[in-house]
Amino acid sequence: MGEREFAEVLRAAIQARGLGLERIRERLLVQGVSVSMATLSYWQSGRSRPERRDSLAAVALLEEVLEVPAGYLSASLGPPRPRGRWLSTVPDRPDVAAYWPRPGAVEAAVREVDIRWDERLTRISQHDRVFIGADRGERSYHSRQVLRAEAAGPDRWVVIMHLDEHDRPLPDIWPLRHCSLGRTVRRPEDGLLVAELLFDRPLRKGETVITEHELVNVAPYPPATNYERKFRLPVREFVLEVCFDPDMLPAACTAFSQLDEGAEQARAVDVAPEVHDVVLNFGPGRHGFRWSWE
Structure with missing residues (x-):
């Protein structure tokens, strides 16, 4: 059976x-x-x-x-x-929508793009920089990642972005380095943006690629009280920076992690114009910051 x-x-x-x-x-x-x-x-x-x-x-x-x-x-x-190296070191790989608040909406959106290469790419490094304006709104985030192909053929990476406020416009996505924009699914009623970032060419087995892209919000900016990255598969290094306007700093800030089905771990961090955290060999799970303004 x-x-x-x-x-x-x-x-x-x-x-x-x-x-x-x-x-x-x-x-x-x-x-x-x-x-x-x-x-x-x-x-x-x-x-x-x-x-x-x-x-x-x-x-x-x-x-x-x-x-x-x-x-x-x-x-x-x-x-x-059956398990191979490209299947990652995680026997129970969570579903693509496992860590999202409305899994059904995410699953419907990703059916319109090509995610077949996802499990054939090892996440070596992910570095996110999030920029918060003086109006306490999320202006943009910049993402740099290093991926390694565990089989020949991967030619894209799929970005999934969710806005909690469905009445705010979805951001624009801009490929910056070693990628171009492929199919894009915009579902403002669900606060979802799903986009393919196409590599310059398909990767050979064992080859690495460095990509950078940016998501830029438009006014009215979504209110910013948290940011987290969800990892369905492990990442060797995740660096997260949140950059606040020096004239509008939050009252308190917390870093948090949740590994797979485990309990959330949280700790207070010193408030500053730029806060960052680094986790190694992390996932599956989610990691991020949350903050309060009052």
Whole structure:
């Protein structure tokens, strides 16, 4: 049996038990296991399956919650999926929309672009610089990344950007170095911009590329209280800078991280015109800053 069989067995067990995913998640938490709603949803839909050690441990407790015999769910998993170097070091690769507030909207938007090369590119370095104006609005952000091809053929990188305020105009995207703009999907009603950044040419296996692009907002600027980068696959180095107007600094600033299904870790940082943080060998997960003005 394999991934589809596991999903079918899990769905049947959930239906027979009559519990919603939130109730299941709460009961797992009581037993000290944290599994997100998105992960449970992906498991029962067949989009992903448990393979990591902690995920398999969660399945054993899930069998208790659903009141099925021990080994009933795990027996349907079958052998691990084939893994190669280009598949990354993460056995359970989160879905492309896993860390977004409205996964369905993101999944619909990315279907209009080509994301087939995403898992064949290793994230070596990502450096984001975010610029906040004196009006407390997000003006722009500049992104530089270093990627390595783990198979021959990758020719693009897909950018996904979300605005919390759906009444604000979506930003303009400008390719700056070693890339050009491909297909672009703009969905202002969802606050979503998805765009392909096409490399100068397809990469050979083992080859690296350095790209830079910029997202520039237009007035009225979206109010800025946070910025985070979501990593579906690991990155070796992530550098994040937030640049505030010297005459309008926030009252407090916090750096935060959340690795995959783990608890969020947060710490206060000193307020300054420029704050930055660096994380190494990070992901899957999200990392960023949040700040308050009063």
